[in-house]
Amino acid sequence: MITEAPANLWIMIIALAASAYLLKMFGLVVLGSRQLPKVFDRCLGLIPAALLSALVLKDTFSLGQSLVVDARVAGFAVAVVAAWRRAPLIVVVVLAATATALVRAI
Amino acid sequence: MKRIFASLNEPELRRVVVSSLTLGAAVGVFALSFGVASVSAGASVWQTCALSLFVFTGASQFSAMSVVGAGGSLAAAFGGAVLLAARNFVYGLALSSSANSMAKSLPRRLFAAHFVIDETTALALGQESPRLRKVAFWTTGIGLFTFWNLGTLIGALAGSAIDPQKFGLDIAFPAAFIVMLMPHLRSKLGRQAATLGGALCLVSISFLPVGVPILIAAMAVLVGVRGDN
Numbered sequence: 001m002i003t004e005a006p007a008n009l010w011i012m013i014i015a016l017a018a019s020a021y022l023l024k025m026f027g028l029v030v031l032g033s034r035q036l037p038k039v040f041d042r043c044l045g046l047i048p049a050a051l052l053s054a055l056v057l058k059d060t061f062s063l064g065q066s067l068v069v070d071a072r073v074a075g076f077a078v079a080v081v082a083a084w085r086r087a088p089l090i091v092v093v094v095l096a097a098t099a100t101a102l103v104r105a106i
Numbered sequence: 107m108k109r110i111f112a113s114l115n116e117p118e119l120r121r122v123v124v125s126s127l128t129l130g131a132a133v134g135v136f137a138l139s140f141g142v143a144s145v146s147a148g149a150s151v152w153q154t155c156a157l158s159l160f161v162f163t164g165a166s167q168f169s170a171m172s173v174v175g176a177g178g179s180l181a182a183a184f185g186g187a188v189l190l191a192a193r194n195f196v197y198g199l200a201l202s203s204s205a206n207s208m209a210k211s212l213p214r215r216l217f218a219a220h221f222v223i224d225e226t227t228a229l230a231l232g233q234e235s236p237r238l239r240k241v242a243f244w245t246t247g248i249g250l251f252t253f254w255n256l257g258t259l260i261g262a263l264a265g266s267a268i269d270p271q272k273f274g275l276d277i278a279f280p281a282a283f284i285v286m287l288m289p290h291l292r293s294k295l296g297r298q299a300a301t302l303g304g305a306l307c308l309v310s311i312s313f314l315p316v317g318v319p320i321l322i323a324a325m326a327v328l329v330g331v332r333g334d335n
Binding site: 059 | 169197200273274299300315329330
């Protein structure tokens with residue numbers, strides 16, 4: 001669980017809010033309709049694929065710095081199948097949480 | 107806004123407004139799971155709501171709290187979240203050619219910037235006329251912002267009332283990430299970036315501080331340097 005003091009978390013939230021706003025604002029207001037080089041555009045577009053995949057694996061298979069296989073794997077498997085079948089998010093989360101809770105209870 | 111409501115008897119406008127608001131409601135459900143997951147990861151209800159109000163870009167919020175919840179440093183949490191927010195910069199660029207019709211004055215444009223996210227960009231750029239683009243941008247932006255923050259508040263309150271471990275809610279983060287990841291797997295480059303990003307993260311987890319492997323995974327975007335689709 002959380003190790004940082006709440007005040008520090010506030011600092012991160014404020015910094016993140018400012019950065020997120022500046023990124024949005026910079027394209028819309030400051031730079032205007034300039035074209036980015038194609039390569040740059042393509043690489044920026046791939047950030048979600050790379051990071052979301054990393055986040056999924058981190059949240060499923062790690063606890064701190066150790067790799068573990070526990071009840072979350074059941075939820076992960078269920079979520080992958082449900083998302084693949086294009087189930088709505090709420091269904092994916094509920095099914096995955098149920099699977100994880102069940103395996104944990106056994 | 108008044109003009110938007112007055113024009114609802116035009117079929118084209120009605121179609122745009124209805125699809126914007128439907129999307130907003132669907133996204134509200136996403137926010138619900140963010141609220142639950144964020145308080146489970148250790149943030150207060152206030153902090154969770156502040157993230158949705160002021161950061162207002164879903165994947166970054168999820169990512170930041172996922173790293174914090176796992177015990178990562180705030181710097182690592184911040185870094186990953188900013189990387190995920192970087193695509194909003196590209197959306198801003200894409201929208202800027204219609205910025206004149208969407209928001210005339212500078213203050214209004216600075217206000218509009220807060221709403222430059224995946225959904226507003228997709229819906230606005232999907233319209234043919236500047237007028238429809240403006241309606242799509244603002245109804246999606248304001249509607250989604252409302253649902254997003256309402257969902258977050260309800261989720262955060264619900265999440266702080268139950269034991270997240272017992273209900274398997276620690277899986278809420280990865281489940282949401284899986285749903286967000288799916289559309290990116292349609293292209294070959296997307297699949298390559300996802301595979302490489304995941305692999306880089308897994309191999310570095312055991313020897314790098316928590317959260318840093320997420321930053322390392324960003325190197326996978328370099329598969330885009332030579333790609334052509």
